[in-house]
Amino acid sequence: MVVYSLYILNKAAGLIYQRDFNDGLQKLSSNDYLVLSGTFHAVHAIASRISPVPSSSGIEVLETDTFRLQCFQTLTGTKFLLISDPRQQSSDTILRRIYELYADYVIKNPFYQIEMPVRCELFDRHLAAYIKAIS
């Protein structure tokens, strides 16, 4: 199982966390990362609007030949994007586990300001350990 990268977007489309775990995708500049998260946020909203049946969610999975992008949106509007190998089928459970880590080590950190970029060492460490364990 190869996990390429993780993005966390706040509810205003701001990129608050980005980490690459494995090579395989193109290297982007930090500006490109911001553009990417902004684009995804917009497309996610439009995707629920063009649904042929009422009350659809936004994009959950994007499938391409080289990677698979899974999106998990929390009830508060924070989005977790996981880019992994196209054969990876259990991205959803991985994202839920990452959300737990985020809740434990970012949200419960008294020095973390909500909606601001994540700079929490404990979160970094636990996330890296978890990704290493599953790959």
Added chain:
Amino acid sequence: MTIYSFWIFDRHCECIYHKDFKRPQRVLRPPTLASTTGDTKENAQQQQKRVVSSGGPPKGTGPLTVDDEAKLVFGVVFSLRNMVTKLAGDRESFFAFKTSKYKLHFFETQTNLRFVMVTDVRVEGIRPILEQIYAGLYVEYVVKNPLSPPEHPGGEGVNNELFSLGLDRFLTPLEIFE
């Protein structure tokens, strides 16, 4: 399993073909202001107003018109394709995305024709079907038709009976068309 709708966009970002199959919500195009009487100045003003209002983004939260939906569908696939090329290199493109209620399949030819099919979430791997629509139907009936224009400026579209019939005949017996 169901097919909800099918779209073709040309390389000028114009929707040149659209067909709805089974979809519960759809409104027709909004009534146009086609006034034949009245002085020309007022007429021109109305025309101008219409152009301005139809060029803007779709408003409200009700069901979308076909034109507005075409714009949104194209916007989504265009942005996603750009995103994917940025991440994975120039020759890459995505083939599907899924939400909780529907799945959108995408196929782009070398000439930047884009085929989009919106289906149920359970439909898997219909890229061969889209390729067949392109190679077997679009090329045969639209490209090889001497009366069909090579480009479709102004959203004139593929107005081709053989293509429409062929598409129906091709899709209806498929397993995904239930």
